[in-house]
Amino acid sequence: MADRAEFGQYVAARSERLLRTAYLLCRDWATAEDLVQTVLTKAWLAWDRVGDDPDPYVYRILTNTHVSWWRRRWRGEVPTERLPEPSVPPGPLTSQVEDRDLLWDALGRLGRRERAAVVLRYFADLEHTAIAEILGCSPGTVRGHISRALAKLRADLAVAPVRERT
Amino acid sequence: MTPIEERLREVLDEHSVDRPVPSGLAERAERRGRRIRRRRRAGGAALAAASVTAAVAVGTAWVAPQPAEHAGQVASAPSTAPPAPAVTVSRGGQAPPDGRLCAKAAIRTENGRVARLVLSNCSQQEAARLKAKIIQQCPQAKDGLHTSEAGDVQVTGADLVNCALKALGVAKPPAPPR
Numbered sequence: 520m521a522d523r524a525e526f527g528q529y530v531a532a533r534s535e536r537l538l539r540t541a542y543l544l545c546r547d548w549a550t551a552e553d554l555v556q557t558v559l560t561k562a563w564l565a566w567d568r569v570g571d572d573p574d575p576y577v578y579r580i581l582t583n584t585h586v587s588w589w590r591r592r593w594r595g596e597v598p599t600e601r602l603p604e605p606s607v608p609p610g611p612l613t614s615q616v617e618d619r620d621l622l623w624d625a626l627g628r629l630g631r632r633e634r635a636a637v638v639l640r641y642f643a644d645l646e647h648t649a650i651a652e653i654l655g656c657s658p659g660t661v662r663g664h665i666s667r668a669l670a671k672l673r674a675d676l677a678v679a680p681v682r683e684r685t
Numbered sequence: 686m687t688p689i690e691e692r693l694r695e696v697l698d699e700h701s702v703d704r705p706v707p708s709g710l711a712e713r714a715e716r717r718g719r720r721i722r723r724r725r726r727a728g729g730a731a732l733a734a735a736s737v738t739a740a741v742a743v744g745t746a747w748v749a750p751q752p753a754e755h756a757g758q759v760a761s762a763p764s765t766a767p768p769a770p771a772v773t774v775s776r777g778g779q780a781p782p783d784g785r786l787c788a789k790a791a792i793r794t795e796n797g798r799v800a801r802l803v804l805s806n807c808s809q810q811e812a813a814r815l816k817a818k819i820i821q822q823c824p825q826a827k828d829g830l831h832t833s834e835a836g837d838v839q840v841t842g843a844d845l846v847n848c849a850l851k852a853l854g855v856a857k858p859p860a861p862p863r
Contacts, residue, residue, distance in 0.1 A: 543700070543701055622693065637693065669690065
């Protein structure tokens, strides 16, 4: 897919998925939008070198750019959509929402590489080999990242209610 | 698939749905891409011009018959050094006449700053003259100035390069636009 006219088609078809993936990596919508815009600009500059399937190339730019931003940006204050304390007393009706949020918070406590591997595996539905290509490591390392991430989630005390209900 | 993996899949899916995609992503990417490309080209041209100026200023009066055109061709060629583009004005490997001149002047940039100036195959007298001039005017020269028996003079470090260019009577080359 070397034709630049196809760049627009690719963006139209894939931008929603890219934005959602970016959000899952950085957990902030404004940053995710900036990240996707930067990734697409880099992809546009390299479009002549992109092969028939741009996804691995674009996802690789996405994860690498995310990591480089993470290194550069100040993280003393993390924006959050929710207060730490639950505003509604827990009850049976709120359990689904609680599960979602508990697991989401636990995901945020994973390392960057582990979270990227989990997002690419369970959200982008990519195989281990494709994830390995994107993260620049071996498929075995990807399996290790995912396995460790799942172990951490299982061991996370905050996720215990989710485990009991499932 | 284990229960926690299934739940994880649902959580990732549910947590990322409530945001529409901004419009004009492709157009903005293309606009920014073109701007970046223009800046890169402008930076290369500025460095090529600066290199020609440097080459002439250090006494290579016989540099190429059409230095600007020649430098432009060299600047647009792909660089073999990965970290930064380098521009070179060369006399095709021809040794300089004894007693004057250098065969080649090259500057290298890193992060938009001139980080290295190399004057190659200078005659012994010319190398000594350039070295003395730089040492005389640049107090930081002891760390970043190197000369070789082959007549190369190498100046490393953005501050020292700027000082050396001034010492040799060459204006500081314009920084590439950011």
